[in-house]
Amino acid sequence: MTWIMQADHEHQEDNEALILSVLNGEEEFSVIYDLYVDRIYKYFLSRVHDTATAEDLTSTLFFSVLSNLPKYRHVGRFQAWIFTIARNIFYKHLREVKQIGFEDIESRYSDSTNLENNVSDQELLHQLSTHIKTLNDDEQELLRLRFIANLKFSDIGRVIGKSESATKKSFYRLIERIKSYLEMNS
Amino acid sequence: MNTNPNLNIENYIAQAMDQPMPDKNFKSSLRSQLNKAYRKPDKQISSQLNFRPVLLTGLATLVVLFVAFLFFNPNAVNAIRSIFSFIPGVGLTDSTSGDYLIVGEEAVRVEGVTFQVDNGYATSDETVLLLKVSGLTPEMLYTEDEHNLFPKPVYQLLSKANKAIDLTEQGARWDGISGYEIKLIGPALEKFNGEYKLTMTNTPFANPELSPTEIELPLSFNQISDPEIGLPVIDLSLPLPRFEIGENQEHLQSQESIQAEATEIVDPVQIEGIKIVQDTDGTILFGRLSWNDESLSIPRFSPLKVVLRNNDGENLPIDFYPVQEERSSNDLLWLPWAFKTKQSLSSGNYEIAFEGLVERRIKDYPIIVPTEVLNDYSKLKAYEIEIDIDGTSIILSDFFVSQAGGESILSFIIGSEGGVEDAMVFTESFSGLSVSQVDNGRIKVELRVSGPVELSDGSVIIKSIDYRMKEAISKDFVIP
Numbered sequence: 001m002t003w004i005m006q007a008d009h010e011h012q013e014d015n016e017a018l019i020l021s022v023l024n025g026e027e028e029f030s031v032i033y034d035l036y037v038d039r040i041y042k043y044f045l046s047r048v049h050d051t052a053t054a055e056d057l058t059s060t061l062f063f064s065v066l067s068n069l070p071k072y073r074h075v076g077r078f079q080a081w082i083f084t085i086a087r088n089i090f091y092k093h094l095r096e097v098k099q100i101g102f103e104d105i106e107s108r109y110s111d112s113t114n115l116e117n118n119v120s121d122q123e124l125l126h127q128l129s130t131h132i133k134t135l136n137d138d139e140q141e142l143l144r145l146r147f148i149a150n151l152k153f154s155d156i157g158r159v160i161g162k163s164e165s166a167t168k169k170s171f172y173r174l175i176e177r178i179k180s181y182l183e184m185n186s
Numbered sequence: 187m188n189t190n191p192n193l194n195i196e197n198y199i200a201q202a203m204d205q206p207m208p209d210k211n212f213k214s215s216l217r218s219q220l221n222k223a224y225r226k227p228d229k230q231i232s233s234q235l236n237f238r239p240v241l242l243t244g245l246a247t248l249v250v251l252f253v254a255f256l257f258f259n260p261n262a263v264n265a266i267r268s269i270f271s272f273i274p275g276v277g278l279t280d281s282t283s284g285d286y287l288i289v290g291e292e293a294v295r296v297e298g299v300t301f302q303v304d305n306g307y308a309t310s311d312e313t314v315l316l317l318k319v320s321g322l323t324p325e326m327l328y329t330e331d332e333h334n335l336f337p338k339p340v341y342q343l344l345s346k347a348n349k350a351i352d353l354t355e356q357g358a359r360w361d362g363i364s365g366y367e368i369k370l371i372g373p374a375l376e377k378f379n380g381e382y383k384l385t386m387t388n389t390p391f392a393n394p395e396l397s398p399t400e401i402e403l404p405l406s407f408n409q410i411s412d413p414e415i416g417l418p419v420i421d422l423s424l425p426l427p428r429f430e431i432g433e434n435q436e437h438l439q440s441q442e443s444i445q446a447e448a449t450e451i452v453d454p455v456q457i458e459g460i461k462i463v464q465d466t467d468g469t470i471l472f473g474r475l476s477w478n479d480e481s482l483s484i485p486r487f488s489p490l491k492v493v494l495r496n497n498d499g500e501n502l503p504i505d506f507y508p509v510q511e512e513r514s515s516n517d518l519l520w521l522p523w524a525f526k527t528k529q530s531l532s533s534g535n536y537e538i539a540f541e542g543l544v545e546r547r548i549k550d551y552p553i554i555v556p557t558e559v560l561n562d563y564s565k566l567k568a569y570e571i572e573i574d575i576d577g578t579s580i581i582l583s584d585f586f587v588s589q590a591g592g593e594s595i596l597s598f599i600i601g602s603e604g605g606v607e608d609a610m611v612f613t614e615s616f617s618g619l620s621v622s623q624v625d626n627g628r629i630k631v632e633l634r635v636s637g638p639v640e641l642s643d644g645s646v647i648i649k650s651i652d653y654r655m656k657e658a659i660s661k662d663f664v665i666p
Binding site: 029034059066123126175178182 | 196206212223304305546610619
């Protein structure tokens with residue numbers, strides 16, 4: 001397995017200094033945009049499975065952040081703030097379309113295929129991908145916020161309205177369940 | 187060195203969940219739009235008011251006189267208190283306004299049943315709590331027909347001073363005995379104190395003679411420093427089994443029935459347990475798709491077309507209805523669905539049909555091509571393999587093999603009348619797979635193999651195929 005997890009959840013506070021400089025007018029808004037656009041887009045895509053909708057929601061999110069930026073008070077939780085807005089935008093979208101499933105074109109596991117992986121990795125990824133889709137929405141969201149949004153547990157807790165320890169507990173319990181599922185099916 | 191045993195599995199999960207990057211054109215276009223719309227805030231400027239010593243002395247004197255006036259005049263205190271109490275964040279009263287979030291509460295276990303409120307909030311408009319109940323036995327739960335026989339719980343949120351607000355059920359995520367979640371909603375809290383308790387007269391959805399009654403759950407709230415951050419989305423929209431309508435009770439009385447007729451089986455997949463709930467502006471139908479074959483799964487509920495017909499054969503307009511029904515186990519062979527009609531349905535016979543459901547068949551299908559075909563490019567190109575899956579014919583065609591630099595590429599097309607959406611193919615020395623849509627019903631599979639690809643011995647195997655069912659599945663039901 002050559003793939004290396006890119007998320008470095010514990011070293012993202014450094015970004016807060018940049019956010020602060022945007023708030024103070026020392027930097028352009030594009031600093032925030034560049035920091036978050038990929039993760040925000042991937043987060044939306046993982047929820048809607050449709051690139052056009054993911055692009056629309058990403059645009060809505062950044063214009064919303066732009067207009068609400070003066071309301072943000074620098075408390076070192078910008079990531080939790082921006083992903084809470086993302087989550088709210090997604091749920092608003094859901095209420096508007098009220099069409100779960102009609103346009104639900106599942107993202108293919110081949111999207112994430114790494115040609116350098118070997119057979120067992122591919123099998124494992126296929127199994128994992130299939131299994132993750134059977135998890136309930138809250139569990140999938142926990143994985144999304146951790147692995148796609150790359151949030152720390154304290155920030156995930158803020159987004160989903162749970163304490164950091166409760167979030168950690170749920171996360172590791174879920175990881176254990178996924179592990180035992182894979183062991184049982186290997 | 188990281189010794190966390192979970193890290194490896196976390197890496198795999200992260201990779202399995204990874205999504206493609208956004209399109210570069212989209213990114214740069216949005217970036218320039220945002221740059222145009224952005225106006226830099228003024229840099230923070232420190233106060234430029236320079237008080238002169240004389241002015242400061244005068245101001246201090248005024249403050250002393252004012253405090254003395256308040257000290258000797260209680261009426262003035264009350265007047266000022268009442269003025270300030272209207273200003274959020276400023277005031278002399280003990281009430282504060284703002285948003286409050288539930289602190290994750292420990293579960294309370296009563297007679298084997300677990301109650302927990304670990305999500306919720308209070309704002310100046312409303313109070314919302316998410317109550318989770320689990321551990322009920324089948325005997326405790328009442329059946330669908332019994333719900334009118336038992337009292338509905340009365341929910342109250344009590345402050346330390348025993349001031350109460352009433353909460354009502356607004357939605358639920360229901361999974362029978364595995365547990366359920368209920369969204370409770372009430373008015374804003376008048377005066378905010380951090381400590382509360384939620385009381386309910388009896389266990390929701392349960393026979394009060396067999397399940398806990400007079401339940402109390404301690405709750406505490408934390409003020410949110412930044413309202414934009416805190417409020418969780420509590421979006422449970424599946425109506426409760428005893429969903430009630432506020433208006434026109436006589437005509438819109440809640441009706442619910444589980445239809446017992448046998449499903450018209452054209453596939454191992456069946457529509458079952460249709461429930462009907464009359465709402466003010468339409469009828470909500472919800473139920474499950476189930477199957478009993480473990481080699482089959484429905485990766486998602488997304489039919490190409492959903493048709494609802496009345497007894498006269500008229501098609502009635504219908505929308506998807508958002509539902510989050512929790513699947514407590516991953517081995518369950520069912521998926522939930524829900525729809526809402528544009529107008530309330532009257533008594534009569536109806537039929538609901540789902541066309542073009544996606545099925546995933548997880549089974550090994552070896553690809554075997556005779557040697558004489560493999561040796562002739564034109565024969566290989568024209569060669570077709572048919573796989574029969576429960577009467578659905580899947581055709582493999584347009585085989586092509588190339589070899590360069592120690593790597594072989596095998597490509598072929600998979601199609602069916604209903605349409606194929608995805609497939610997983612393996613062989614030994616596999617090095618990569620890509621799947622792309624050729625047209626509406628067909629996909630192209632490209633398999634990379636290190637060394638030569640062997641198609642004559644069955645070592646190239648299709649592990650799973652996602653295809654759309656050609657036949658619709660349907661079910662009749664009656665609204666009494």
